[in-house]
Amino acid sequence: MGRSRLLLLLLRRRHSYHHSFCLLPSLKTLTNSSSLLRRFSTTTSSGPSSRLRLLFENPATPASSAETEDDDSVLSEVSALAGDLLAASDPSDLAPILESRGAAVLLRRSPDGSASLLLLSLLKPRPLLALEVFSWRRKLADSEMPLLPEEYAKAITFAGRARDVDLAADLFAESISAFAEPCLYNALMSAYMYNGLTKKCVTVFDDLRCDPRCAPTIVTYNILLSLFGRSLLINHMEAVLRGVDEAGIPRTLETYNTVIAAYVTAWTWDRMEQTFKAMEDGPVKPDVSTHLLMLRGYAHSGNLEKMEKAYELVREHVNDREAPLIRAMICAYCKSSDADRVRKIERLMEYISDDEYRPWLNVLLIKVYAQDGLVEKMERLISEALQRSTTVTTVGVMRSIISSYFRCAAVDRLAGFIRQAEYAGWRLCRSLYHCKMVMYGQQNRLAEMHGVLDEMENYRFERTKKTFLIMHKAYLNVGRRIEAETIRGMMWKHGFASDEDCFIS
Incomplete structure (x- = not known):
């Protein structure tokens, strides 16, 4: 089991591409590359990964117990070495750790290079550290344990992650002269894309197409699909996909997931669902990542049922690991008219820890509770927002809060909220003060109603026709006709009244 465990772990630690993208010019030649793509369909790879797949598909005579124990020991020692290296504070001073662990001897116990590949894979979280280890590994290379193209590919990828594209290009130039492997081109494309150098990425793709020693793989085209998809160049992405299909190259799981992710990014919901349906009906079935993408798409589109x-x-995967998706679902409920949305939102909120606080989500929930008249819960979130220095900048949220207080006639609580909002720098609006005046007038607190005029003046809200109408109605309701007529005269003075404005006394 030892060697198989080592190699299976390597196969599972596949390189994934996460890039920053920008728009690219149309690659017209890409859509006419069916013959080129067919070259890949008949091309076999001689790299360790393909050899290992053959090993799993056609197992040979089982290894002896001594070999199994030695391979288990290598796996354990490589993992321990990686742990020590990751714990190092200075990535440039690794010699003591490598020497104490006997790293050179350890890697030589795996002459096919699988231990070295595993070590580099385990160091992926710290690309600068991984590059230092690769530099040491390069010095260790000899005729008995030469560097593999996959090791170069990892190093190129690490250089890209470390924002050192010049080093990535140098490593590529060094390796491509010795190896004709698509993985080297793919790694350099990834490095350029990660750093936003999309034109250089396309140039590398063109170089690969022109290299007579090898041809693009489905991984290469998956990179292009992702490039065009995240750039919202959906037509370009679909042209690449048609070329792959016309050449008879089977789509992989990553191909489908990349295309679905692009449709989610572009908010193209019908094509997203069509691609998912094609997966369900075809040989490549959806995995967890596919379902997570569909969940995100349905949340963004507001399709609550799906x-x-x-x-x-x-559910379990999302609850344990996918706080961004939980927030997306909460956002979908907040924007919906679902009668049970508050209960569903609160159920999802249980899976968001305190360190996952997001100001925009706090504000959105304030609006939801305000709209549903849940004043206590609304005020609790307002208090949390104030404590975290979250600022509300939208009038719509403020008006929802006003309406909530108005419906329960809580003028003193509204006054307290306005003072807090003024101090915290939240978005103020004239409606805040008008609502307070109306509520004071309803409760016959006319002196306090007049005091609101001074507050408005302090924040440079000029009196409008509505301001005077509120005061006029308040005086009439309590039978103080003289003051009401005075307000009417002030309206004429400020040009807010006309012959058509008739106050019924």
Whole structure:
């Protein structure tokens, strides 16, 4: 089991591409590359990964117990070495750790290079550290344990992650002269894309197409699909996909997931669902990542019924690991008219820890509670927002808060909120003060109603026709006709009244 465990772990630690993208010019030649793509369909790879797949598909005579124990020991020692290296504070001073662990001898116990690849894979979280280890590994290389193209590919990728594209290009130039492997081109494309150098990425792709020693792989085209998808160049992405299909190259799981992710980014919901349906009907079935993408798409599109069905398929995974998706679902409920939305929101909120606080979500929930008349819960969130220095900048949220206080006639609580909002720098609006005046007038607190005029003046809110109408109605309601007529005269003075404005006394 030892060697198989080592190699299976390597296969599972596949390189994934996460890039920053910008718009690219149309690659017209890409859509006419069916013959080129067919070259890949008949091309076999001689790298360790393909050899290992053959090993798993056609197992040979089982290894002896001594070999198994030695391979288990290598796996354990490589993992321990990686742990020590990751714990190092200075990535440039690794010699003591490598020497104490006997790293050179350890790697030589795996002459096929699988231990070295595993070590580099385990160091992925710290690319600068991984590059230092690769530099040491390069010095260790000899005829008995030469560097593999996959090791160069990892180093190129690490250089890209470390924002050192010049080093990535140098490593590529060094390796491509010795190896004709698509993984080297793919790694350099990834490095350029990660750093936003998309034109250089396309140039590398063109170089690969022109290299007679090898051809693009499905991984290469997956990179292009992702590039065009995240750039919202959906037509370009679909042209690449048609070329792959016309060449008879089977789509991989990553191909489908990349295309679905692009449709989610572009908010192209019908094509998103069509691609997912094609997966369900075809040989490549959806995985957890696919369902997570669909869940995100349904949440963004506001399709609550399908969102809830998708959530049921990956509930435990989402609850444990996917706080951004939980927030997306909460956002969908907040924007909906679902009668049970508050209960569903609060159920999801249980899976968001305190360190996952997001100001925009806090503000959105304030609005929801305000709209549903849940004043106590609304005030609790307002208090949290003030404590965290969250600022409300939208008039719509402020008006929802006003309406909530108005419906329960809580003028003193409204006055307290306005003072807090003024101090915290929240978005003020004239409606805040008008609502307070109306509520004071309803409670016959006319002196306090007049005091609101001074507050408005302090924040440069000029009196409008509505301001005077509120005061006029308040005086009439309590039978103080003289003051009401005075207010009417002030309206004429400020040009807010006309012959058509008739106050019924």
